[in-house]
Amino acid sequence: MPKLDAAQRFKAELLNVSSKAALAELLVEACAAMGCSWFALTHHIDFLAGPEKGVRLHNYPEEWVRWFDEQGLGVNDPVHRASQRRAAGFLWHEMGTFSRPRRGDRAILARARHHGIYDGLTIPTHIPGEAHGSVSFAWSRGSSATPEALMFAQSLGAFVFEAARQLSGGGAANDPPRLTDRQIECLLWAARGKSDSVIAQIMNLRTDTVSEHLRNARSRYDARSRISLAIRALFDGTICFGDIAKG
Amino acid sequence: MPKLDAAQRFKAELLNVSSKAALAELLVEACAAMGCSWFALTHHIDFLAGPEKGVRLHNYPEEWVRWFDEQGLGVNDPVHRASQRRAAGFLWHEMGTFSRPRRGDRAILARARHHGIYDGLTIPTHIPGEAHGSVSFAWSRGSSATPEALMFAQSLGAFVFEAARQLSGGGAANDPPRLTDRQIECLLWAARGKSDSVIAQIMNLRTDTVSEHLRNARSRYDARSRISLAIRALFDGTICFGDIAKG
DNA sequence: CCCGCCATACCAAGAAAGGGGGGTATTTTA
DNA sequence: TAAAATACCCCCCTTTCTTGGTATGGCGGG
Known part of the structure; x- marks a missing residue:
């Protein structure tokens, strides 16, 4: 498992990315460092606008993503739901301890396994009134998300988020209405x-x-x-x- | 500078704290690990009315805190302001690059130096609609907040926040009604x-x-x-x- | 200095929607 | 088989939303 100074090198590069492709490349490297297969970054700027406006980057199996989108999931799957109610990152297999499962969740997770996605971890990030999102890393069969990986991802998550934020036009974008x-x-x-x-x-x-x-x-x-x-x-x-x- | 596995031990202990005193003790240890003098944790559930309802923990010099409170600062000082608009942690001396300074900021920072607080870093954390907060670590004259310390603090910040959240009754809900x-x-x-x-x-x-x-x-x-x-x-x-x- | 802009506070009338109470009848599920 | 969940129906009152106004005080720009 990578050390803190590895995380720091990532951080430095993250703050300098200039394109989605470059960001994706870095996330692939992060996967390699953690021994996982996939990453997924969602950064959704505006509550009303939906996810089209933010950044969505991933290297998940195409079929899984197609199914996921066809089902109209999106923010409805258990992982995203949990990430809306947490400040700290979490391992998927520990999700049940703080997020109440909903009917249909098991089916979604089973479907993910069917596509090879067996375990993972997610780091949520939020900026009030501006953007909400998360970075996930996912493991295939045989390996699983460890607390060490969580720690590493946690130290990077916020910087990944800032990178995505910059790519999608920076913080100046939308300020919420001011009430008296x-x-x-x-x-x-x-x-x-x-x-x-x-x-x-x-x-x-x-x-x-x-x-x-x-x-x-x-x-x-x-x-x-x-x-x-x-x-x-x-x-x-x-x-x-x-x-x-x-x- | 501590390594990732040190951060992990902190994390494990953070998730088990049962009192503010225990949390404070852990934060003092984190200070020692980073070579800084002070910590400050704000977790405001209610950010119009002030921090009474959340958790506020720190070991800042009493005089500094008294002055700070007397001035009615709170969310008005540059550090807190910056933390409301950031997802990632930041070093105080780099704050100018992403947060526009306001009149009076320099005076506040000067006053802090007067009380021995020369530099620091802050990790913001937010949960949409629920709570906003941050963990800061501060250095006295002669030393300063380093990127390494930022990385370490970043990996811990969210877990500190979750600990405070639990202490203030946010996390543990008694089973809510189930809807069909x-x-x-x-x-x-x-x-x-x-x-x-x-x-x-x-x-x-x-x-x-x-x-x-x-x-x-x-x-x-x-x-x-x-x-x-x-x-x-x-x-x-x-x-x-x-x-x-x-x- | 005046003017516009805004926040604040107040007034009125009508259409649309919400909420409380009372029901019946299937289907699913534990 | 009993308990839920689902779907439908009625009445009556309260609340919300919309659309028109009036009037005051503060604050900054021309």
Whole structure:
């Protein structure tokens, strides 16, 4: 297993990549260093735009990817789902300890094995309001993802992500709508399930004023319902679960 | 500089910490391994109101912290600001290359030096919609944060974050309600902002059936509104942002 | 200095949607 | 075989969303 200084050489090269091809090449090298067969990088910029806008790079077997795409999986498979709820990297075979399995998950994993993909690890990375993604490395039959590999991948993951971020146009791309203080306050109460009139009582305002704040917030997010508003604001970090739970 | 296997031992211990004191002790050890003087861990679940709700752990000089708090800094200092817009860890003295300095930043950094803090590095970590945080390590005069230390810290950062997350009650959820397939399907459309009648058209059902599914889902979550339902289901992982974005 | 822009707060009316309550009847599954 | 899950139906009230307004105070550019 590679040492820290190997990781550092990768890091230096990652920060200088100028094309997807170069990035892919580096990831192949990382695979070699860890003794695994495949890598997959997803970097998806905008909640609304879907994954087309980000970077998607991998060397998975074509048939597996075709099946995966045909099924309309994408962010629906257990690995991606788990990566949305974690800060730290994880081994696929330990996923069950922190992510609740869903019906159909086993079928997906079985299908992956059918294509030779037996085990793997994933490093999630998130930047609030900008991009979310992950880097995965996958092993074929006979070998499996080790804690050592996880450590190595963990030290690289964030830099892979930064490289992808640069390739897809950098951080300046999309800043989320800004809400005013009052709009956020109203939104938080709404996210707690309060009606406009109750919010008005709480905030000592007229009901119409509350409606007005939420209306303006919706229009800034181009959201037609308060539920879309809440979820988009949650996704981009304008509000967070802690804010909501607090009330 | 420590090797990857040292990082791994830290990781194993991090995942087992049961108190803030134990976590602090581990971070002191990490400092020793890197040759730095101070660590600072912020894990803010609530980032408008300040860090009271999350975990805040550090061994900075008391006077520095007192000044920092009195100034009402918090997320306003250059390091924290940079950490909100980065996925990868960074050295403080390289911050200028990716984060535009703000008026007052220099004064803050000068003040830190006045308290002995000359250089450092920070590893940001984020989980969309849940928590934002960072781990920093700081060096006193004469030494400085090196790329090697950054690599080491990067490999640990996410696990430190997960440890803090567990301590603040984020990770361990008591078993959440289970929704049926149809309930989840309806909920996802609702979370995308669709009305019951529209959902019914999409799913080829009567409007009442959709309302029924959502009513049952609400009752399982003991939620009075669909917005509470959606947010709680999001929080416990029954649905995730990716699911919602997909539609 | 005035002007526009924005945040804030308030008002009203009507159409659409959500939520609570009561039902019935199949099919699947444990 | 009993319990769920699924699908459908009704009524009634509340809430949300949309579309029109008015008015105040702050802040920066010309």
